[in-house]
Amino acid sequence: MDALKNSEQNARCIVKYRQQYYDISNFMHKHPGGLNTLKGLNQADMTSRFMKAPPHSDAAMYLMREYKVDYDRENSANERRAEKLDENRVELLAQQTPAQSEDSNNNQLDESMEHLVDWSKAMLPQISKITKHYDEWVHKPVDRPLRLFGPWYLEMCTKTPWWVVPMFWIPTIITCGWDEVQANSHNMKEITTIISHLLFGVIFWTLLEYSLHRWVFHVKLTSNSRPWLCTFHFLIHGLHHKVPFDSMRLVFPPLPGVILAVIIYTPISFILQNHHPRLILSGALLGYLIYDMIHYYLHYGNPAAGHHLYHMKRYHYQHHFAHQDLGYGISSPIWDFVFKTRIHLRKLRYQLRWS
Ligand SMILES: [Zn+2]
Ligand SMILES: [Zn+2]
Ligand SMILES: [Zn+2]
Structure with missing residues (x-):
């Protein structure tokens, strides 16, 4: 039972960046900057480490939003999907990190463009309808299942x-x-x-x-x-x-x-x-x-x-x-x-x- 709990804990990785929480459990082994560089981040505020890391591109920042979680809502639920986060520690970390701090990467999360398409439907027929924004959209990576055709x-x-x-x-x-x-x-x-x-x-x-x-x-x-x-x-x-x-x-x-x-x-x-x-x-x-x-x-x-x-x-x-x-x-x-x-x-x- 304990082993299971441990493995569950290891498998999940929730991090805090600025005032947001991210579930990067399924992203860690995909991280272009390596899996080892994310070690020890579980349930921690990664803001300062992120700022010291090599700059992340706009595309990387765009991809990051894919893993955003509404932690408060999750916490209030009876069934806590995520493991308990040390509330006091996070609060303390939040105080240390000024909300408005600009990071050295100078890239804020830009507005999502995913409202242009419906990811639950076949994507290929939708491309011809977004030609105006296509070039910009296609170069902003996401991490979600893609369906090309209906049938x-x-x-x-x-x-x-x-x-x-x-x-x-x-x-x-x-x-x-x-x-x-x-x-x-x-x-x-x-x-x-x-x-x-x-x-x-x-x-x-x-x-x-x-x-x-x-x-x-x-x-x-x-x-x-x-x-x-x-x-x-x-x-x-x-x-x-x-x-x-x-x-x-x-x-x-x-x-x-x-x-x-x-x-x-x-x-x-x-x-x-x-x-x-x-x-x-x-x-x-x-x-x-x-x-x-x-x-x-x-x-x-x-x-x-x-x-x-x-x-x-x-x-x-x-x-x-x-x-x-x-x-x-x-x-x-x-x-x-x-x-x-x-x-x-x-x-x-x-x-x-x-x-
Ligand atoms: Zn490739
Ligand atoms: Zn990275
Ligand atoms: Zn290419």
Whole structure:
């Protein structure tokens, strides 16, 4: 019984920030700034610690409102959902924290824009009605369930578990490369020929990864953008920025992946018809597969400090929550370096851990 109570207590984390309470229990492991940096905050006033922490972006402050709780109302209820908060201590803390204090992050919680849409209804048909505010709205993250379509059979198609991607693409990549090797067995004796073509495909992918993310997924939108463009944007990448913690909307589903691959591959295969185009395609698809798995890992993994992916996780979170017009590289920042869209990460005196 005690153990259960303890685990319940550990699982819940209520914090006070300024004059508000937040239930961050389900957010802690998602916190871009690490889980370890939130340790010991349960039932404490985090205002001063928040002010000393690296500045939080406007998007982060917007996301924070998702976890707001009406603590007084909860307390007055007979069934206390939350564990008892030491009232005296909180009162004391409240006195120490001037209500009007400006934090160094200089970002107040801005007005919520969520009244523009109805989250209980299908979202996709609503996008065309908010085009005027869409660009601003889509870059303000929330943490809530998203429904794209009304009918369940359509909705089902919009969800992709991460493992579907390797399950579909690994056999495709092998078949595609093997076919090319078989068809050209007479002039493909050298293993270096195979490797160099595959490698060319992988490098081609890294450039494509950057280009798609920067110029297609982050196509410039204005308040005058066409409704179809906003809807298209939301479907291909906008939703990932709006609900970044939706694990079923993170990897690229195979079907649109195949369509995109055919569109890009068809003209290229004509240009490179004497250069084993299917081997290059295999390499490019392999590059894509690695990219999509890395993207998933950056959101849910816990890379060790010093590792390339530790750097990339922080880098990608900066793209999500602070600099959405920079840091387009997911697997590496190489093309950000070339095209001058690199994000400079701040040096931390401590290491971040996400689990
Ligand atoms: Zn934080
Ligand atoms: Zn993006
Ligand atoms: Zn992401």
